[in-house]
Amino acid sequence: MDDRFERRSIWRAFLDRVFGYDFFISYCWADGQRYATALAKSLEERGYELFLDRKDYDPGDDWVRIGSWSLARTSQLILVGTAGALDSPPVLREVQRFSATKRRIIPIAFGDSLSIESLKSSGLAPFLPEEALRVLEPATSITAGPTEDAITRIVGSFTHMRQDRKRAAIFAFVALALAVLAAVSFWFERSANYQRFVASANLMSARSRLEFEHGRNRMPIAAMLAREALYRLEESDQPHTEAFEVLQRTTKLMPGRPTARPELPSEADQMILQTRTETLQLMLADGELCSVSLANHTVHCLSTGRQLMQIADIRGTTFFGVSDQDGRLCFLYAADGQAPQPVHCEEPSMFQFRSDPSRETSDWLVTGNGRILMAFDGDRICNWTLQNGAYPMDRRCQVMAGISQLLPYGDDRVLVVANNRACVYTADERETITETASHTCAAVLERVVGVLPDLYLASANNDRVQIHDLTRNATFDVAVDHVWQVILNRDFHVAAIRQMPQASTRNQVFLVDLSTQLERTRLGHDGRINQIMIVPGTPYLLTRSGSSFPSDHTVSAWDLRSGEEVRRFVVEGPATTFAIAKDKSELAVSVARGEGAQSPASLVFWPLDWELLQPVPLAQKIVRSHIYVDRAPDVALIGEFLRTCVTEIGGSLQQRCVNHADTPSDIAFVFPDKLTAVMGDGEQAHLCVGHLGASLSGNLECKRGSPSGVEAISRNGQWFVIRQEGRLCVSAVSGAPPNSTRCLDAANVLKARLISDDGQLLLTDQDSNGTIVYDVGSSKPILTVPPVKGDWDLSEFSDDSRLLAISIGNGAATSAQLFVYDLTSGTERGQLSLPERVLSLTFGIQSILVLGVEQSKAAYLWNWGTGVIEGRIPLDFPAQAIAVDKSGTLFTLAGPRTRAYGELRRWFTTDEAILAASCRQLPDSIPKEHLASLGTDNVPIFNCKAR
DSSP, X not given: OOGGGTSOOHHHXXXXXXXXXXXXXXOOHHHHHHHHHHHHHHHHHTTOOEEOHHHHOOTTOOHHHHHHHHHTTEEEEEEEEOHHHHTOHHHHHHHHHHHTTTOOEEEEEETTTTSHHHHTTSTTGGGSOTTSOOEEEOTTHHHHOOOHHHHHHHHHTOOSOOHHHHHHHHHHHHHHHHHHHHHHHHHHHHHHHHHHHHHHHHHHHHHHHHHHHHOGGGHHHHHHHHHHHHHHHHHHTOOOHHHHHHHHHHHHHOOOOOXXXXXXXXXXXXXXXXXXXXXXXXXXXXXXXXEEETTTOOEEXXXXXXXXXXXXXXXTSSEEEEEETTSOEEXXXXXXXXXXXXXXXXXXXXXXXXXXXXGTEESEEEOTTSOEEEEEETTEEEEEEEETTTEEEEXXXXXXXXXXXXXXXXXXXXXXXXXXXXXXXXXXXXXOGGGGEEEEEEEOOSEEEEEETTTEEEEEOSSOEEEEETTTTEEEEEOOSSEEEEEEETTTTEEEEEEOOOTTOOOEEEEEETTTOOEEEEEEOSSOOOEEEEOTTSSEEEEEEOSSSSOOOEEEEEXXXXXXXXXXXEOSSOEXXXXXXXXXOEEEEEEOOOSSTTSOOEEEEEEOOOTTOEEEOOSSOOSEEEEEOSSSSOEEEEEOSSEEEEEETTSOSOOEEEEOSSOOSEEEEETTTEEEEEESSGGGOEEEEEEOOSSSEEEOBOOTTOOBSEEEEOXXXXXXXXXXXXXXXXEEOTTSOOOOOEEOSSSSOOOEEEEOTTSOEEEEOOBTTBEXXXXXXXXXXXXXXXXXXXXXXXXXXXXXXXXXXXXXXXXXXSOEEEEEEETTTTEEEEEEEESSOEEEEEEOSSSEEEEEETTTTEEEEEETTTTEEEEEEEOSSOEEEEEEOTTOEEEEEEOOSSSSOEEEEEEEOSHHHHHHHHHTXXXXXXXXXXXXXXXXXXXXXXXXXXX
16 A cells, blocks of 8 residues: 555645545545555545545544544545444444535445345444445455446546635636736836825925025035936926926026046136136245146146235236235246246335235235236335246335225326325336326225226215216216125126125125116125126126135126126035136136045136026016927027017127018018018008118018008018908018918908908907907808807917917906917817916917916916916016927017016926936935935936946
C-alpha cells in the first residue's frame, strides 16, 4: 500500500476539513480496511476528495467529533458492506448521521452481504431499504480491491460538483475578490497620491507667490517653485493661474543666465570701465587692483598693500588713477589680459589727494577729456597738465576760500562749490581756473548732489532738494529729506533722487518730472539703495542694494517714464558695486564673500537685453490702436488725436506717421505703407487714405469724390461698408483685390459695426431684437445674437472667420460680459462675466480669447471652450491693443489712459512657451532642499534637459 494514501499532508487535511469531501468511506476496520483503502486510492487518482478514517485521523483525535464534522461536509457516503460493518457501532453512527443530511448513500455489497436476510439483525437495515441500489462486488474483492466496474458505477452516481472544482471556483472567487479589493485599494491609493500631488503643487504655487512678493532676492526660488507647480498642475489638468502669473512676472524680470562668474580675492569697493582698453578696473577692499577682460572675463590683480579710496578713468588714454588713505595719487597702466602696472605716484608731502568713500565725495578729479588733473586742499585749488596721461606737470594753484566740492562738468570744465555758490570754470592747460571763469554761477543749498551740464543743477540740505533750471534761470524745490544723489536726465525729463542711507533703515529713489515738477513715483528695495546709474542711451535706471545693512542682494533696472521695474539681477551675497560694458551688452556686479567657503567673492556678468522693452514715443495719449502680427514685420498702429503712427515691433524706435485734422472714427493699416481711415460721422463719414513714405510724417487725404456714408472698415483696411438706397453694401478699397460691390437684399438693416478681413461677414449694431451676422455673398443672416443689456464695447472675428467674440459693458464701465459664437453652427460657445471693463480682445491659439482689462491693468487668457481663465498677465498699464501670433506669443501695447506714454511688449500665452523661456534663465530643475523645506515631495519632476 502506498504510504501517501496512508497519511495526508497537514495542508491537504486542512483544506479537506475546511471545504469538505466528495465521498466519505464508512467501513469496518476488521474486515473492510483493505478494500476501503484501495477504493480511496482509485477515487483519489480520478481527482475526488475523500474522507478515510485511517488517513484523516491523527493519534489522540476525537474521532467521533471529527467524523461527524466531516460527514456534514461530504457529498456522498460509500458504505463498504462487509459482514463486520453490519454490527460495527462506528459504521452505524456514521450512516445514521449521514442519513440525516438526506444525501445519497452508496452501499457496496460483497455477494449477499447486504441482502435483506443479512440486514435483519443489523442496525443498518432502516437506512438500506431493499429498493436502494447497491454496487455489487464479488466476495473476493474484499481482499483483492474494487473492480473497475464498481468504481465506474460509483463515479457515475456522483451528481454533485466535485470538490476540486468547487475549491477551484472558490479560490477563483476569492482571487477575484482579492483582485477587486487590490484594484480598489490601488485606486484609492492612486487617488490619495493624486490629491497629495495636486495639494503639493498648489502649496508650491502659493509659496512661489509668497516668495516673490515678500523677498526681492527670493525671485529665482519663486520662479523655480512656480515652474515646478505649473508643470505639475498642467499634468493634472488643474487650474494653475497663480503659478502661471508668478512665472510670467518672474521671467519678465529675470535676465538670462550669467555669462561668467570669475572669483575675486575680495569684493570690489569701486569699479570703472577703462574706455580705451575696454577693460574693467576694480578697486578691492583688501587693497588689490584687478583688471578684468570683457572679452574672456579673466581676472589679473596687483596687490598695493594700501587702503585705497578712489579710482578714476583717464579718458582717451590707457591709464587710470587711484588715491589711498594717506592722500597719495598713483597712475597705472591698463592692458587687456594683464594686471594693472604702476607708472607714477604723486606723494602727499606737497599736496594731499583726499577722498571719502563713505560720503561718495572726492577732492580730486580728472577732466572729461583726460588732460587736466584738478584738486583742492583746504582753501587752495590746483590744476595740473597730464603729460602722456600719467604724469602731472606744471602745477598751478590759487587761493579760493570756502571750497567744499569739486565736480566734473563736461569735457574741459569743472563745477566749484564754495560758500553755497556753484560756479563753472574752464580747466585750461596753461592758466588757473579763476582766470577762465565763466559767468555761470548759482546759489545752492548745503551741497550739490547732481549736475547735468548747462541744463540742470541740483543741491540739497537735510529736508529738501532744489533743482535749478539753468536754461530758464529758475528753481523749484522737492520735499525729500536726506538727499544723497540726484541724476538728471534730459531725454526723459526726469530727476532720480536718492536718499542718504540712514542707520538700519531703507532709503528710496524719487522720480520727479522736470517738466511738471511733480513726483512720478518712488522706487525701493528691501534694503538700502547704495548706488544708482542711468544706462546711457536708454530710459532705464539701475539701482543696487548690497554694500551695507540692510541689503537685499539685488540690482534692478527701472523704466524712468513709468517707474516700473523691468529687470532684477539677484546675487548670492551683498552686491558691492556694478558697472556696464561700453556697448551696454553686459552688466558686471561685484559680490562680497558669503558665509562659508562655498561663496567666495566674485564678479558676476549678466547679458543686458532690452529687446522686449520697447518704448513708444507719443505726442498725445492713445485714442485708437491695433497690432498686426499676420505679416512680417509685426507692427503697431497707434492713433492719437491728431496723428496716427506705425511702429515696427522689435525694430527701430523711429515711427512713420500721418497727420489728420480730427480724430478718425476708425483707422486701419494696409501692408506695407498705407493707412485707411473713416473721418466724420453719418452721411459725412468719408473714406480717407494716408501714405507712409520715407518721410517721417504725411497727411491723411480725403479726396473729392471719395466714398461717403462709410459705416465700417475691415481691420486690414481692404474693405469698407457704405449704405446705398437703404441697403448695406461692401466694397473693396482701391488697391485691394478686385471685387464688385455686394449689397444685402434686406433694406433698413441696422448700422454696420464690423466687417471681416475677407469681406465675407458683416456684423450689425444691436437693437431690441439683438444683432445679426450676415453672409455677404448669400445676403443671408447666419447668426442672430440675442439682445444683451449694456453698452457694446468690442467685437472681433477670428482670423479664419469661424468665430465671433463680443464684449458688452455696463453703463458705468465697471463690468463686462463676454460671448463667443461659432459662425459655422450658429451657436454660442462660451460666456464670461468680468467685474471690470474690457479695453481690448483678440483670439489666441487653443481656444483662448485674450482680454485686456482696465481696472486690474492685466490681460486674461480665457479658454472659451472650457470656460476657465487659464492665466493672468500683469501689464502695469491698461492694454490699449493686443494681438497673438501663430506661435502663441502675445503682443501688448499698454499705457496710461491719462497721459502720453506707451510700451510694446511680448508675452507668453502657453505653458510650453513660458516653461521654455524659464529654462533660458534658471537652473535646469529646482534644488531638492527647496522642495523638502515645504514638507512636500522632495524630488523635482520638471527638468529642462528632459524637455
